[in-house]
Amino acid sequence: MEKKIQRVAMLYDFYGKLLTRKQQEILSYYYEHDLSLGEIAEEFGVSRQAVHDILKRGEKILEGYEEKLQLVNKFTSERDKLNQVLALIEGFEENDPLKEQIREIVNQIVQIQHE
């Protein structure tokens, strides 16, 4: 279940902006802010079943985008590669200025991915 939540939270991170405002709000409450179905239902003045349906529908839309664009998949592969670069430059002499410069650029790439 924890894995499922992480997966949807990541999909939401990449494709959330493609959902409707209402879908975004409800998925954000559930997956990012950890509210329960009951709490969200109360917040929106709808039934728990309605919240459940919107979550399921939203997840399906997000998975549909991932199926086509594979952004989460690519991001994960890229992140692995960037970590390999960081591991390699650990092998440099401690006072090698290139070490700090490359580390800095890799961190900038990670930031770009998170904007």
Add this chain to the structure above:
Amino acid sequence: MEKKIQRVAMLYDFYGKLLTRKQQEILSYYYEHDLSLGEIAEEFGVSRQAVHDILKRGEKILEGYEEKLQLVNKFTSERDKLNQVLALIEGFEENDPLKEQIREIVNQIVQIQHE
């Protein structure tokens, strides 16, 4: 005009899979295979105006996705950073095995982005 074509071709590269099959085919003919409006119209048995309208509509959809997801923008920034890494490792000793290893990983990242 050349710039406009490059721009739409890049948007198509990132978001084309989110278009309908027909939009994909027509945009691909025009932006990737460089066919004229007249040639595409003949191929599909429709008017040049219809082809023109589908192209405009498709471009607008692609720009809409970019406005929300910024994939082209992020890709361009990331590519700049990766090139900076490549430029920095040029400063290594020629026989430094780390140079080749880092270059290889950077190339793998570029490949992931193009998958």
